[in-house]
Amino acid sequence: MQRKIKIKQPNMIQKILLALAQRANLLIRSTITTPFQAITSDMTELKYLGGKAYLCVHKDVLGQMVYGWSLGLTMETSLVMKSFTMAKSKIQKLVGKLKDKMNPERRDALGRKPILHQDRGTQYTSYKYVQAGLEFARLSYSNPGTPTHNPGQESFFGRFKDDWKTEIAEIETFEKLEKFVQTKIKYYNYERRHTSVGLVSPWNFTKSFLKTNKNRFG
Secondary structure, three states, X not given: OOOOOOOOOOOHHHHHHHHHHHHHOXXXXXXXXXXXXXXXXXXXXXXXOOEEEEEEEEEEOOOOOEEEEEEEXXXXXHHHHHHXXXXXXXXXXXXXXXXXXXXXXXXXXXXXXXXXXXXXXXXXXXXXXXXXXXXXXXXXXXOOOOHHHOHHHHHHHHHHHHHOHHHHHOOOOHHHHHHHHXXXXXXXXXXXXXXXHOOEOHHHHHHHHHHHOHHHOX
């Protein structure tokens, strides 16, 4: 007898996204001109000597800073929640609580909640992630099967794995891999120079922006 395969039905959030179609993608319809205006997230697989793990990252679209990251052995919702929580905490410490309303004469991108963009995976469309995300940001989703709608993340992961492929392949334990990832993200944020931000590190670019625009933050 042929075995029946149970097809998982979309949850309410996924149904809403299907109805919205391309309108769910705020990022592709926005002009990003400042750090903190848009944060993107994605996950990738890292293969190491001890097995495989999954890396989730939340990264600034313009400033390039990685504000949140997490590493896990499975692709559970908790993986993206840990990365998101770290990103939210770091951003709020830097610029204070982002507000929905500002003086109209001083309104700019920083006067609104940031865009939080990701794909439509079950982790990112879970009730837990969506609820937490909406308290902090305006949620944005790529169209299904369109990695080009999140090019910054694709580029980051591609370069990360290309640059450290040999070292990652030789790591024996998850704990050592986690420490390695932490070290390399710190290097990426504070030392590596990026052409997209004027050949300075993401932190130096972001710090300069904060200093120049300090009167905009409450």
